[in-house]
Amino acid sequence: MPGATTRDRLPASVTATAPTGDPVEEPTHRIRVLLVDDHAVVRMGLRAFFDLQDDIEVVGEASDGSEGVAMARRLEPEVILMDLLMPNMDGVTAIGRIKAERPETEIVTMTSFIEEEKVTSALEAGASGYVLKDADAEEVAAAIRAAYAGEVHLDPQVARLLAQRMRAKKDPEPVEPLTDREKDVMRLLGQGLSNKEIGAQLFITERTARTYVSNILGKLGLASRTQAALWAVEHKLAEQPRS
Numbered sequence: 001m002p003g004a005t006t007r008d009r010l011p012a013s014v015t016a017t018a019p020t021g022d023p024v025e026e027p028t029h030r031i032r033v034l035l036v037d038d039h040a041v042v043r044m045g046l047r048a049f050f051d052l053q054d055d056i057e058v059v060g061e062a063s064d065g066s067e068g069v070a071m072a073r074r075l076e077p078e079v080i081l082m083d084l085l086m087p088n089m090d091g092v093t094a095i096g097r098i099k100a101e102r103p104e105t106e107i108v109t110m111t112s113f114i115e116e117e118k119v120t121s122a123l124e125a126g127a128s129g130y131v132l133k134d135a136d137a138e139e140v141a142a143a144i145r146a147a148y149a150g151e152v153h154l155d156p157q158v159a160r161l162l163a164q165r166m167r168a169k170k171d172p173e174p175v176e177p178l179t180d181r182e183k184d185v186m187r188l189l190g191q192g193l194s195n196k197e198i199g200a201q202l203f204i205t206e207r208t209a210r211t212y213v214s215n216i217l218g219k220l221g222l223a224s225r226t227q228a229a230l231w232a233v234e235h236k237l238a239e240q241p242r243s
Contacts, residue, residue: 031055031078031079032078033056033058033059034061034071036061036071036083037081037082037110038086043061059077068082068098069094078105078106081108085112092125093125106128107127110131110132126224128224129144129152130158151192186237190229190232190233198213
């Protein structure tokens with residue numbers, strides 16, 4: 001649906017009622033996915049697996065970052081699965097350009113190995129997930145579904161690397177301290193909740209939750225909700241409150 005964001009669409013499946021009174025199962029919404037990887041065999045394997053999923057539709061394939069940017073502009077995918085190391089334009093550069101043009105598009109990065117600089121650069125550019133190429137296909141699909149829902153999905157090895165990096169780094173206090181409500185939002189963000197789920201937990205609208213997240217990013221000088229979630233975990237804001 002051109003012009004609509006992923007958050008405005010119907011849930012995965014909706015049951016309607018036929019004129020006869022019998023329930024009718026509406027078609028499951030399929031997440032529009034663009035594959036960007038310079039290895040044709042990788043794209044072929046991913047497409048074959050995703051074609052078996054009821055809720056994922058591969059709408060296009062690109063062989064490098066430059067082609068990925070152009071196809072994202074033309075096809076308007078909801079989620080992009082992006083390799084980081086590619087010719088002509090690497091994944092980090094492509095992520096930055098796509099997010100600048102289409103901030104509502106979620107991007108999950110995928111690579112063969114963990115390199116701290118690449119990981120942090122991808123997340124700072126706006127990626128909302130990070131998986132390794134040796135991950136199970138189900139995990140890659142889970143990362144796509146999480147990104148579509150506005151959630152953060154990180155490979156456990158990547159999460160540990162980032163946690164170690166943040167522990168080694170002395171973060172300055174935010175210029176303006178977080179309010180109690182912003183801390184509530186950060187706690188839920190750190191637990192991986194989407195804006196809609198945060199709104200439900202705090203009895204506020206999804207739009208209000210999104211505004212809180214945006215304000216928090218500005219205060220902390222962070223570029224994405226993924227960074228905010230990691231910040232919340234590192235500063236122990238993601239822990240469940242004691243009863």
